Amino acid sequence: MDSLTLHAERRERLAASIGDGIALLPAGAETTRNHDVEHPFRQDSAFHYLTGFDEPDAVMLLDPRAADEQYVLFVRPKDREREIWTGLRAGTDGARERYGADASFPIGEFDTVLRKRLVGRKTVFLPFGNPGFHRRVLSLTRAVAGLGERYGRLVPSQFRDVSSLLGEMRLVKTPREIDLLRAACEITAEAHAEAMRFTRPGRFEYQVQAALEYVFRMRGARRDGYPSIVASGANACILHYTENDRRIADGDLVLIDAGAEYGYYSADITRTFPAAGRFTAPQRAVYELVLGAQQAALALARPGGSLKDQQEAASRVLTEGLVELGLLPGPARDAIPMHHYREFFMHGTGHWLGIDVHDAGAYRVGGTPRPLEPGMVFTVEPGIYVDPEREAVELAMLEFDIDEQMERRMLLGPAKARELEKKERDEAPKVVHPIPEEFRGIGIRIEDDVLITGSGHEILTRDVPTDPDRIENLCAETPLMPFFEPYRPAATGG
Helix, strand or coil: CCHHHHHHHHHHHHHHHHCCCEEEEECCCCCEEECCEECCCCCCHHHHHHHCCCCCCCEEEECCCCCCCCEEEEECCCCHHHHHHHCCCCHHHHHHHCCCCCEEEEHHHHHHHHHHHHCCCCEEEECCCCHHHHHHHHHHHHHCHHHHHHHCCCCCCEEEEHHHHHHHHHHECCHHHHHHHHHHHHHHHHHHHHHHHHCCCCCEHHHHHHHHHHHHHHCCCCEECCCCEEEEHHHHHCCCCCCCCCECCCCCEEEEEECEEECCEECCEEEEEECCCCCCHHHHHHHHHHHHHHHHHHCCCCCCCCHHHHHHHHHHHHHHHHHHHCCCCCCHHHHCCCCHHHHCCCCCCCCECCCCCCCCCCCEECCEECCCCCCEEEEECCEEECCCCCCEEEEECCCCCHHHHHHHHHHHCHHHHHHHHHHHHHHCCEEEEECCHHHCCCEEECEEEEEECCCCEEECCCCCCCCHHHHHHHHCCCCCCCCCCCCCCCCCCC
């Protein structure tokens, strides 16, 4: 299927969902890096999903009830002088000829055209996550409201979030999308393997990042799916560490969380391995616990299962192992309903994956966990993070429901909800438990990308090992990448 047909089918599916409404979607905007330098532009995921158009400062209008010109693009006009400096533009002709628009206008005419298009439509679908665009469309809607009040014309009276409709569309991947994800995963797995070979004590995290991302680019992934995390030593206990500027020490673990983006689809792999090539006994003990938790979650990755099932299975294994290692007091059966594992595992076990690394789509339907279906893709990523400065953990002997806690945060707001949570913890009995010194500063996460199939699941990232013995063997292999010492300016006199 060619790109034009693919995006047209997606728009047809959206059109069927909005009925006699009108949908509006803005493109991404260029952002300043510093002074007169821009960040590399990457199109808004939803806009690209529906249009394939890869330029900034554009808007898509979808109007299924229109007699013609149902799909309209507003784009930057051709400008020879600007194009000499910043690159070619499709212009209004290109929007029709190359991207299949029924009609196209310069972006400067958006307000004028939209006022006319709003008349006769009751509902406007647009992304609620873009407040500036929302205010602009609301202002234009108010501008035509008089046509309803004075002349009885139908004008929009309600706004709906188009993002929720697109999220449902994006949840189950097509064969083409799966092919792109598989390519991104294979490239990323190859890069992680090279990073394991390349890493040595004494090298900097950013040098390992360079080796990893070199493989991305050479294998055809022009962008990273997200900023690469290369965290050595205690940096691995920072979940979204991206400074990548520490010199790796002997005895460190190195946690790499990185994914290539290929054809706009992103992989998301995390591996943790020993910088010197061999796990210490405490490191291996924690690693094998995290691996066991991942395997317990993967065993439930099948049609009809849910991500919540996987979260509970992984949390149970982690709790039992943390008690066995002496990181939590026992018994595990009492610690599980009090969620004491969250002192060392404070994030979810997985998330949807696709054109965004944290892809769109609801995790619950009608208040219950969404059943998994063939074509869904997600991550499975348990971890344990032991604060290097923390000598003991204070545990509230308080049972609670995590889902109810999260719902309360959404209803009351994070600040008010956390204030109530603190009050409940303060009033509950406490247990202070020492953290064994040999585990402090260990941070381990293992993350794979999983596709649900008709009979179970496929691990798209299986080409980079998780077994600790295989990891040690891989670390001992000769790297493909050459090593360059960091540049050091010569000392100057005077």
